[in-house]
Amino acid sequence: MKAEIIAVGTELLLGQIVNTNAQFLSQELATLGIDVYFQTVVGDNLIRLQESIQLASERADIIVFTGGIGPTQDDLTKEALAAFLGRELHIDRISMDLVEDFFNKRGAHMTENNRRQALVIEGSSPLTNSTGLAVGIALSHEGKHYIVLPGPPKEMAPMFVEQAKPWLLQHAITNEMPIYSTMLKFAGIGESALEERLIDLIQNQTDPTIAPYAKEGEVTIRISTKANTEQDAMIKLDVLEEQIRSILPNHVYANKDISIERAIVDLMTERKLTLSAAESCTGGLLMERITSIPGSSTVFLGGIVCYSNQLKEKLLNVPHDLLEGDGAPGAVSAEVAEVLAEQVRMIGDTDFGLSITGVAGPDYSERKPVGLVYIAIAERGKDTEVLELRLSGNRESIRMRTVKSLLYRLWLKMVQSEKLQQDS
Structure with a gap:
């Protein structure tokens, strides 16, 4: 069984909001064994909306609408579908009572256009809105099944799960495997x-x-x-x-939808390992990624953002002759990355010390090219690993790729260490 999702709203076409409803509905329909072959976005225009309904009805068995069922004149989804099906619209009394009750409880005046939120198509099943006012609808017509849902995700999602999904299971889905x-x-x-x-x-x-x-x-x-x-x-x-x-x-x-930093925090928590970091060109992005994970405080003890040579030297004891002077490799070098990782590990007395130093751009630094980055991992009792990266992209891309590369190397080091222990 094939489905098409039609998201209604000019604001979607203008990029003012992101269509997260389509993602949610595609995932939910997949659990029912329904394949979503098309996702359509159409503005608040009656003719174009009817054209989209016509096309969707030709290529899908189930058409799910989101948006365009509010109180204003540009909320046209029900009108367009009713006209396409040749059916009348009428006020659903139960839904209208809920709308009126909403305003009465707040002592607010209900404008006439709010009656539109209680409109249903002749022969349809009303779908109660547990978090809003606009009623949804579900109906079958000539072998096709139509579901109309509100646009706001906080209204759409519960209506689909609580109302539309059971309706589909009863009226549309027969032999489909999830x-x-x-x-x-x-x-x-x-x-x-x-x-x-x-x-x-x-x-x-x-x-x-x-x-x-x-x-x-x-x-x-x-x-x-x-x-x-x-x-x-x-x-x-x-x-x-x-x-x-x-x-x-x-x-x-x-084998689940988690970030690599989540995987690392889980591994280190399980093994009671600790971590510290020294960052230059990434400016704390590595530490932000790690500390965004709940529970990371048991793993990550702290770090230093050492942008300048002065702080590299004073806070992390990087020798001056590595940073400046004739023949000095400079701040962007394997030698400095190694010292940074080892020093931050020793200062924090952690099992691992991570470091990053490089050129994120947009200009050269120390006559070294944009995208040249050195990362290092110092591990208690083991040799420090230093890796040179040659990255492309803009400043933010280089910073993020650097952080992801270092996290990957840390994860790989821990996994390989575990394999060695198992094999010994």
């Missing part, structure tokens, strides 16, 4: 490189399916299957997950 998914999170590898490594699995996929997604510094793969039960689904998903892990053993950091 879709089950697992998310695999990757770090230390780009989308194109990941696809190249998994190309045989991707090209030969049938069931389960593989869908990659990428954002700055990390890649996600969603593997999905249809099955009668969750147990049947997990048998298939586990087999494919193991295949992917065997191909990319050093890059899969989680």
Whole structure:
């Protein structure tokens, strides 16, 4: 069974708000075994809205609308659908009572246009709005099923879960198997490189399916299957997950939707490990990412943002002859990154010390190019690891990629250490 989501509102087309409703509905419909093939956004225009309904009815079995059912003249969703179906609109008495009661309890005057929020289409089932005033509707017509929901997410989501979903299960869904998914999170590898490594699995996929997604510094793969039960689904998903892990053993950091910093905090908490950091060009971004995780205070003891050479020297004891003078490697160097990591670890008496120093841009520094960054990890009782990065992009992109790269190297170091302990 195929579905299309039609989001109504000129504000969506203007980019004034983000269409999070489509994401929520796609996920919810997938759990019912309904495939969303199209998502449409249309402005507050009666003719264009009717054209969108016509097209959606030709290519989908279920059409779900969000928005355009409020009290104003540009709320046209119900009018457009009623005209398309050749049905009349009328006031639903129960819904109207709720609207009137809302204003009466507040001692406020109800303007006449608020009656529009109680409109329903002839032959439809009203969907009660538990968090707002505009009533939704659900109806079937010539083998197609239409769901009309409000636009505000706080109204739309509960109406779908509490009202529309049960209606769909009763009136529209018969033999559809639900879709089950697992998310695999990757770090230390780009989308194109990941696809190249998994190309045989991707090209030969049938069931389960593989869908990659990428954002700055990390890649996600969603593997999905249809099955009668969750147990049947997990048998298939586990087999494919193991295949992917065997191909990319050093890059899969989680099989759920969490950030790599969340994975690191969880690992360090479990092992009772501690961490400190010294940052130059990233200006505290690494520390912000770590401390944004609830419970990170048991892991992260503190850090220093040392932008200037003066603070590198005074607070973290970086030798002056490494920073300045003839033959000095300079602040942006492997030598300074190593000292920063070791010193912040010793000052904090932590198990790990992390450091970053580099050129985020937009201009050269120390006659070194934008995107040249050094990261280091000092671990108690072990040699310090230093890595040179050559990154591209704007200032913010370089800073974020640097942080993600360092977090990946820290995660990998801990995972490999665990494997060595298990093998010994």
